[in-house]
């Protein structure tokens with residue numbers, strides 16, 4: 001444990017690209033943002049832009065759906081946090097959420113989000129959100145918000161030293177290379193990878209160690225990615241960046257469990273629950289290092305934990321997720 005930070009460093013870093021605080025004007029803070037403002041992320045224009053149907057009742061639609069044809073857990077969590085955040089005042093910051101994915105989400109219909117105002121306190125405010133499809137919950141989520149408070153108790157781990165994102169290839173580039181240099185891939189595998197490339201995943205990923213990305217050999221269940229939203233998020237408050245981070249955090253976490261088992265392939269994986277704690281301000285459209293590790297697997301389940309680091313070494317968020325993973329041995333089919 002190391003890296004003592006001042007309260008000021010952890011909560012309000014004075015870079016011009018920082019998201020504005022609640023109620024602040026955001027129009028002047030994007031001069032050195034990585035994306036021009038007119039390239040707004042689909043996460044802001046569509047996915048996290050919920051339609052208000054009634055008091056504390058919202059409707060969310062889908063953008064990217066994984067090959068499993070069940071709704072992406074990160075999307076449901078991000079939308080649930082948007083719904084919760086709409087019912088709390090501007091001076092409150094999201095500090096944690098706890099979710100259970102109780103049913104598979106159906107990509108053919110929208111999702112309704114029903115917010116229960118569980119408690120409003122002096123420091124902390126709690127909301128419960130139910131995501132509903134076909135009259136039944138698919139996700140139950142508790143989100144907690146806090147007013148900004150200072151404390152002499154402050155510490156964080158130290159961010160791992162890794163190559164910078166500018167020196168690494170994107171997941172798409174790695175997949176393209178893999179397709180080029182692996183002519184013996186089965187048609188099925190080739191088709192699956194091409195589908196992944198064709199889908200417009202609204203986040204960008206740069207694996208720090210590409211060998212881990214491809215799972216070619218057994219490895220320790222630890223991996224690192226640079227990740228950010230694709231497109232400009234800048235406008236809006238810190239709450240919006242937390243919703244985007246919730247979306248991003250579900251993308252690559254559970255796969256970490258599979259790293260020691262390259263001789264098995266998963267035929268069913270799904271996140272069962274996901275918890276997240278937000279520690280400091282950050283911009284979800286700037287590169288953040290996602291440090292993922294899995295301390296345990298057993299009983300067809302695996303536990304994965306993640307830390308999202310701001311590029312300047314500030315710990316932005318911590319996640320924990322358990323998922324169900326059903327696997328079968330990889331069969332090497334000869335093309336002869």
Ligand SMILES: CCCCCC/C=C\CCCCCCCC(=O)SCCNC(=O)CCNC(=O)[C@H](O)C(C)(C)COP(=O)(O)OP(=O)(O)OC[C@H]1O[C@@H](n2cnc3c(N)ncnc32)[C@H](O)[C@@H]1OP(=O)(O)O
Pocket residue numbers: 066070071072073074101102103104105171172196197201205250251252254269270271272324326
């Ligand atoms: C270009 C960039 C590329 C980058 C590279 C990355 C690549 C891809 C990234 C994709 C990442 C996306 C994935 C991220 C994770 C997710 O989003 S997962 C989605 C969110 N989570 C969920 O949807 C889970 C929702 N919850 C559930 O579905 C249920 O709670 C549950 C299925 C987990 C509960 O299971 P259970 O109680 O067993 O329910 P049942 O309805 O009874 O059974 C469901 C099916 O499982 C089969 N089954 C049950 N038990 C067993 C068993 N012991 N063995 C084998 N099979 C079992 C059961 O038969 C059902 O099967 P069918 O549906 O009938 O086929």
